[in-house]
Amino acid sequence: MGHGIEGEVIFVLGGALLTAAGLPRQAVAFAGGYAFGLKMGLALAMLAQILGCVADFYWARAIAREWVRARVGKRLAKLDDRLSAQPFTASLTLRLLPIGNNVLLSLLAGLSSVSAPAFLIASAIGYVPQTMIFALLGSGVQVSHTTQIVLAVALFVLSAGFGLLLMRRWKPVQAA
Numbered sequence: 040m041g042h043g044i045e046g047e048v049i050f051v052l053g054g055a056l057l058t059a060a061g062l063p064r065q066a067v068a069f070a071g072g073y074a075f076g077l078k079m080g081l082a083l084a085m086l087a088q089i090l091g092c093v094a095d096f097y098w099a100r101a102i103a104r105e106w107v108r109a110r111v112g113k114r115l116a117k118l119d120d121r122l123s124a125q126p127f128t129a130s131l132t133l134r135l136l137p138i139g140n141n142v143l144l145s146l147l148a149g150l151s152s153v154s155a156p157a158f159l160i161a162s163a164i165g166y167v168p169q170t171m172i173f174a175l176l177g178s179g180v181q182v183s184h185t186t187q188i189v190l191a192v193a194l195f196v197l198s199a200g201f202g203l204l205l206m207r208r209w210k211p212v213q214a215a
Contacts, residue, residue, distance in 0.1 A: 046074075047075070047079070047083055050070075050071065050074065050075070050083055050087065051083055051086050051087045051090065052087075052090075053087075054067040054070070054071070054083070054084065054087025054088070054090075054091070055086075055087045055088075055090035055091045055094065056091070056094075057091070058087060058088050058090075058091030058092070058141065058142075059090075059091035059092075059094040059095050059098075059142070060142075061141075061142050063141070064084075064088045064091070064141050064166065064169070064170070065169055065170075065173045066173075067084050067087050067088060068080070068081070068084040068088070068169070068170040068171075068172075068173035068174045068177065069173045069174070069176055069177035070084070070177060071083045071084030071087070071174055071177060072084070072173065072174035072175060072176065072177025072178035072179075072180075073177035073178065073179075074177075076178050077174055077175060077178040077180060080174045080177060080178055081170060081171060081174040084170050084173075084174055085163070085166060085167070085170055088141075088166050088170065089159070089162070089163050089166070091141075091145075092141070092145045092159065092162050092163075093159060095142055095145035095146050095149065096145045096146075096148055096149040096155065096158065096159065097149065097155075098146075098149065099145070099146040099147075099148075099149025099150050100149040100150070100155070103146070103149070103150065104149065104150050107150050108150070115150060115151070118147065118151065119150075119151040119152055119153075122147075122148065122151050122153050123151060123152050123153055123154075126153040126154050126157040126158055126161070127157040127158075127160070127161045128161075128201060128204060129153075129161075130144075130148065130153070130157065130158045130161035130162055130165070131161035131162075131164055131165050131201060132165075132201035132204075133165070134161060134162050134164075134165020134166060135165045135168065135194065135197055135201060145162070168190070168194055168197075169194075172190060
């Protein structure tokens with residue numbers, strides 16, 4: 040793939056489509072780092088991932104929301120209440136966790152009444168740590184075992200901290 044503007048546009052659009060369709064976003068980050076180097080690869084991968092997230096979110100919101108609510112409205116209402124109570128914190132926490140399904144979370148958020156800006160901004164911020172790690176790996180930068188351990192511990196502590204904050208904020212919703 041060329042490194043000109045055409046190659047960058049193709050990468051972003053292709054990465055967005057593949058991410059929206061379920062390709063792990065870490066693969067897009069790795070490919071970005073490999074094809075474009077660390078800085079440009081990180082930026083292009085982030086853009087592709089965010090566009091994929093936006094596509095899934097708005098597809099669910101515009102096309103699937105009413106159909107799903109008509110069939111599983113009561114079950115969706117509980118999730119909706121939890122996510123809507125603290126949409127930014129919930130979204131950021133879920134994006135920072137090293138487990139989960141990117142597409143599923145974007146679709147569920149689109150089905151809910153979560154604020155689009157809160158969800159999308161939190162998702163973009165939550166994408167940064169793993170995108171950076173995989174763009175680094177793709178660019179050929181050697182990440183030492185010590186650095187990997189420090190990054191993993193930092194991500195775990197950050198995720199756990201947001202998880203605890205989220206649990207505290209969910210308690211009033213659960214008691215209702």
